Amino acid sequence: MNIQEVLTARVKEAVKTIYEVDLETVEFQPTRKDFEGDVTVVCFPMLRQVKTNPVKLGEDIGNYLQEQVPEVARFNVVKGFLNIVISDVFYLNFFNEIKNNPEFGFVKPTEDSRKIMVEYSSPNTNKPLHLGHIRNNLLGFSVAEVLKAAGNTVYKTQIINDRGIHICKSMLAWQRFGNGETPESTGLKGDKLVGNYYVKFDQEYKAEIRQLITEGKTEKEAKAEAPILLEAKEMLRKWEAGDTAVVELWKTMNQWVYDGFKETYSALGVDFDKNYYESNTYLLGKNIVNKGLEDGIFYRKEDGSVWIDLSEEGLDEKIVLRSDGTAVYMTQDIGTAIQRVEDFAINGMVYTVGNEQDYHFKVLFLILKKLGFAWAEYLYHLSYGMVDLPSGKMKSREGTVVDADDLIEEMKKTAKSISEELGKLDGLSDEAKDELYKMIGLGALKYYILKVDPKKRILFNPEESVDFQGNTGPFIQYTHARIQSILRKADFDYDAPVVAEYQFHEKEKELIKQIQLYPETIQVAAENHSPAVIANYTYDLVKEFNSFYQNVSILGAEKETEKLLRTQLSQVVATIIKSSFNLLGIQVPERM
Incomplete structure (x- = not known):
């Protein structure tokens, strides 16, 4: 028990004894350097309950403490501030108690402790980790360790964004321009090799746009009709259909990236208890949306899309299923959250994601509460600001990121x-x-x-x-x-x-x-x-x-x-x- 905990109980006892008043709280502050004392009790807030002047109140409490509390050596009152000098015996006893305890300050988890999952990193498999990922990883890892030290059971996780058009862009560029090169043949880390082809795709895409504009297309038309983009979309369609060759290429290039990430994580000193993969989770959530439709939490529009109206909570309408029945990111996040609770029996989650996603997480947490999940009260978005270097902002498509x-x-x-x-x-x-x-x-x-x-x-x-x-x-x-x-x-x-x-x-x-x-x-x-x-x-x-x-x-x-x-x-x-x-x-x- 620290000195403030000791004094809180005894100050309340003093006021009860002298004034027959049950104090609600006791306010402390460090003693100012120009006065003698180790800790100061602020008397002014007590005057709402105790009808006297602040100096008399301080004197009365001080005299009581000096007589009744062995830890209090002496005191002085300056206006409404009771400055208390703590005895050397108290400091010596405290020090002897903790000096050989390497776990001092840490709380051991019990059966009743919260079980919290901390998600961080969550990279895309089309490029290496960059400076923004470093802040994300350092924050997520450290928050997990701090929560653990505070007495919680903690699980660290990431969701790897390993599917989608951006992944197909790297795959297609490697297919077209790679000449079969591999991390082994080039000596490059796998994530860097794949990232180079993401940049290469963007260069070729821009060249095709310029060419189409010279042929009379508008910029909007050129961006939509560039052959390399259409081919990447077709590759994504084949992946979703389970095309053997595309899936094999996807597995190969993703493994290159995972091996590269592993090296970076090791260098950074961060780790994970479980990886989730978007390729496994992107269909999650659709069942819960259908149940929510039955319960009146969601509603269907004329085109068949499914929405939730959050205008009463100060937000707006949010789509959760497209008209063709496909999921959006929100649907996946709903399903993934539920899956994690089932996997680990957790009752809280921390999402380490940049502040550009603030709105997304407000909506996600609100939807999960409306769906009736008690653990949704214990979801937290660890929102963080970006990291800049003196040289300016980073753009991964153009290859200007800080690796x-x-x-x-x-x-x-x-x-x-x-x-x-x-x-x-x-x-x-x-x-x-x-x-x-x-x-x-x-x-x-x-x-x-x-x-x-x-x-x-x-x-x-x-x-x-x-x-x-x-x-x-x-x-x-x-x-x-x-x-x-x-x-x-x-x-x-x-x-x-x-x-x-x-x-x-x-x-x-x-x-x-x-x-x-x-x-x-x-x-x-x-x-x-x-x-x-x-x-x-x-x-x-x-x-x-x-x-x-x-x-x-x-x-x-x-x-x-x-x-x-x-x-x-x-x-x-x-x-x-x-x-x-x-x-x-x-x-x-x-x-x-």
Whole structure:
């Protein structure tokens, strides 16, 4: 139990005893730096229930707490603010309780825990992963880890968009221009090879459009009648009809892409418990729509198409089946959601999808609620902004995307360049340096993206992200390595608890206060589906540690108890850095 939980119960008890009033809530805030205190009770909100002046109320509660609560050493009242000084014994007991617990802050799931599925990545099999996918993957993976740490059972998944006209475009271009080349014959990753043919299709399509316009067609006619597009549509028709040759080509080229994705996911450090494939799910949902028709949730128009009217909820009409009986994306998503609940017995889902799909998910969640699914109350769209580079917007058809593999490699090179310039890694072997460049580069990339609130758009600057000062991944990684260096130099057993009466230095106490916030931080990050909460907490912890490091002697402390506690305190900070960075999917080095 943290100090605020202790004080909440005792402040309510004080007000009940003195004023015979049952307080609804107790509001806290950090004590201002210019006043003595560790935590402040704000008295003003209580005046709605307690008829007195705020200073008297603060004095009465303070006197009661000092007499009745051993954790309260002393207090002062400034206007309506009750500043409370917490006893050193409380901090020492707390610290001894958590210092050897590597799982501090984590909640173990129980039978009653929520079972949540987190969907992320969900790429198309016609191109490699790019910078936008990186933000998606990092967010989805981290949110899954945070939800798990908060006590939920979590399953990670993706739905791979492996069918449709865009897939046929790559297939057709390879068929026409590929001369049988393969990832093995070219040395290219399979997703890159297939992506090149998606770009090639677009080039040929545009050339045919220009030719048709010179022959007198309008631009609209030319776009619709370009032979290569008509051929791609015919290929899609054959795929849907189960044409053996087309299906075999589709399987072959998709496998090239899956193998390529696997490499990128491994480099990024993300994983999945199950893959769903659109080629298996695109017919799901039609049965549930027919049942919804019977129940009056959907209605059929004269042309035979099926719709739902959401105008009363502030949305509009939405089609769920075309007039020819074929499904739209909404139908598939309805069916896929139901299938996932059946597969995993989950009662919540998080969809990691860019903010251009905000409307789609509002409609999806509302339809599932109208269909009567109780778990639809626990669906969440993790909507995020786009990632830009200083060079501008990305377009995959034109081949101007920032390739994920290239960016990962560039981050490693940037880390190497900056580390060599600063002389940070002198004395390490080439192999150890190479591993560190990768760890620093990826850590910089992940932290830079995850420290920002998911809803905000990001302008990603590789050089800025690898700065060894300020709110960056490398700065925090460096602090972890610095602590490991301290622990290696400690030539004594620092496992024993400090049991004697201990008088805390102000910097020790401030650091413990920051440590106390970790469990609550994980819960807040989970509730808000925001890894940024974890990232910025870790930065604050590291800043507090560096202030402690600069103001007190650790291994050179005069008293043995000081040396012991400060070494232990350093170790706990390192453990939390590692733990919190694991939640962000970031590794921390032992040396740097």
